[in-house]
Amino acid sequence: MTRTKEQNSRRIRCRIAIIAAIAAVSTTAAAKPLEEKIILRDKPKPVQAFQFVDGEGKSRGLSDFHGKSVLLNIWTTWCVPCRKEMPALDRLQAALGGPNFQVVPLSIDRGGANVVRNFFDRDQDA
Template identity: 65%
Template sequence: MRWKIVIPLVAAAGVASLIAGGVYHHSATTNAREAATQPSSRSQAVETPTSAGVFTMHEQPKQVPELQFVDGEGRAMGLDAFRGKTVLLNIWATWCIPCREEMPSLDRLQAQLGGPDFEVVPLSIDREGLPAVEAFYHELGLEALGIYVDKSASAAYRLGTVGIPTTLLVNAAGLEQGRLIGPAEWDSEDMISLLRRELQSINTASNR
């Protein structure tokens, strides 16, 4: 199934319904679609389709708001902890069925590409916090991924998500390079090739 990309602004009420419903929104109103396709003087987006989903890559990287969450040990941290490496930031929750289905492929992606220059950061917005996420990791046997939790779910609002899962590609300078809304086969051949190309492009740009 192909998922449509829409990036409207999210209101606080929208986040509340997202948390309560646990359903990925793969459709939008006509107005939202039109707003998402309007040209911007600051940045234009290029949709990059793969067999696993559609990544919207920005011609100009975008600022990422400050996020606060905890790691698997309960220690407070933010995205600045990953500064210097490219991050695939995945916003998800254990009650979100598409999120649950894609997590094993994210685990395999981290095992394959994770290292000094790249890391998958799955940020849970579960209100039940670490216990719910730890139990889910144990249930699925996830081993390569770290645990990160924002039980306030403020990250979903601050990032302007319209549903989960939503995944951001954040470059080594902490800027949003691209975004994919909806689930994906993260360790598919197409996706691996796309991410390798983007990593190479990001590294080339940072060395100029």
């Protein structure tokens, strides 16, 4: 099976992003003691408003989750670490999800909702 140039390009970008993240975390980890790695704020830091489409095709924004703590997980179907963490995020949502907490997985795949639906359909069949 030969890979297309786009698939190779995606894999390279994903590897570069992972290496950059590991390097950033490693550098930060070495430079700061444990208590300085996590920044806790008295008030939530605002995030710039943006829109996305949910699984039912409805336009949504983070404002739709106002009053909840939100874990926004940005992922892609071709990113192996992203795919591997999905079951843990599902368990987290099952355990803590409700009126005060929501896991929001946001795919940034270029193919949109169809790519994500196909991914989950394949995963369910496996």
